[in-house]
Amino acid sequence: MFKNVEGPEAIRFLSTKPTMIITTLHENAKVNAGVFGAYTNLSRQHVGIAVYTESDTNRNILRDKEFTINIPSADLVKKIKILAENLPPGISEVEKAGLTLKDPLTNKVPSIAECAAAVECRLDKVVPVSSHDFFIGEVTGGWIKQDFVTDKGRLDVFKSRVFKDFCYPEPYYVLAGEIIEG
Numbered sequence: 001m002f003k004n005v006e007g008p009e010a011i012r013f014l015s016t017k018p019t020m021i022i023t024t025l026h027e028n029a030k031v032n033a034g035v036f037g038a039y040t041n042l043s044r045q046h047v048g049i050a051v052y053t054e055s056d057t058n059r060n061i062l063r064d065k066e067f068t069i070n071i072p073s074a075d076l077v078k079k080i081k082i083l084a085e086n087l088p089p090g091i092s093e094v095e096k097a098g099l100t101l102k103d104p105l106t107n108k109v110p111s112i113a114e115c116a117a118a119v120e121c122r123l124d125k126v127v128p129v130s131s132h133d134f135f136i137g138e139v140t141g142g143w144i145k146q147d148f149v150t151d152k153g154r155l156d157v158f159k160s161r162v163f164k165d166f167c168y169p170e171p172y173y174v175l176a177g178e179i180i181e182g
């Protein structure tokens with residue numbers, strides 16, 4: 001059911017620009033989850049994410065130098081509101097949302113099994129940008145649901161029904177419409 005990948009080619013699961021759930025570990029080993037959209041591919045193995053300095057995700061990444069990007073399908077849309085809450089470190093958003101943790105392959109951060117794919121990263125650089133830090137992560141591995149992988153090893157945006165965009169702070173999300181060949 002899962003196709004596991006050890007190595008930077010797991011970056012192919014981010015070939016679209018999806019809404020992401022980032023999991024990190026609190027100091028007490030509970031899994032924290034936050035929802036993020038300010039993301040870009042930077043190289044064949046690097047991704048960049050802008051994370052508010054006062055968030056748990058920011059603190060956990062600075063401390064542990066690891067994070068995992070989980071890519072939710074449209075069927076998780078109601079869970080996103082819970083995952084975007086700022087809960088104290090004793091309470092895990094993942095548990096509150098009733099989601100299942102999956103053991104990591106290449107870092108120490110569990111992923112969310114109900115997602116379409118997950119990409120494990122190690123922190124490479126931090127660039128402070130006003131109220132946010134721009135974290136540059138190196139992809140170390142990940143997994144994708146077998147049904148959603150294209151013949152080129154990428155995430156199929158239509159079959160997986162991952163979000164292509166969102167209208168934050170409104171709770172509106174956008175699915176891929178149509179591909180126009182250029």
Ligand SMILES: Cc1cc2nc3c(=O)[nH]c(=O)nc-3n(C[C@H](O)[C@H](O)[C@H](O)COP(=O)(O)O)c2cc1C
Nearest residue numbers: 034035036037038050051052055056057084085086
């Ligand atoms: C669709 C969506 C996109 C978001 N994108 C970002 C983002 O790119 N950067 C950011 O710092 N916060 C973003 N947020 C807000 C965080 O999810 C929110 O601050 C959350 O409390 C962070 O979780 P944490 O405190 O557990 O890290 C977004 C929220 C939603 C719902």
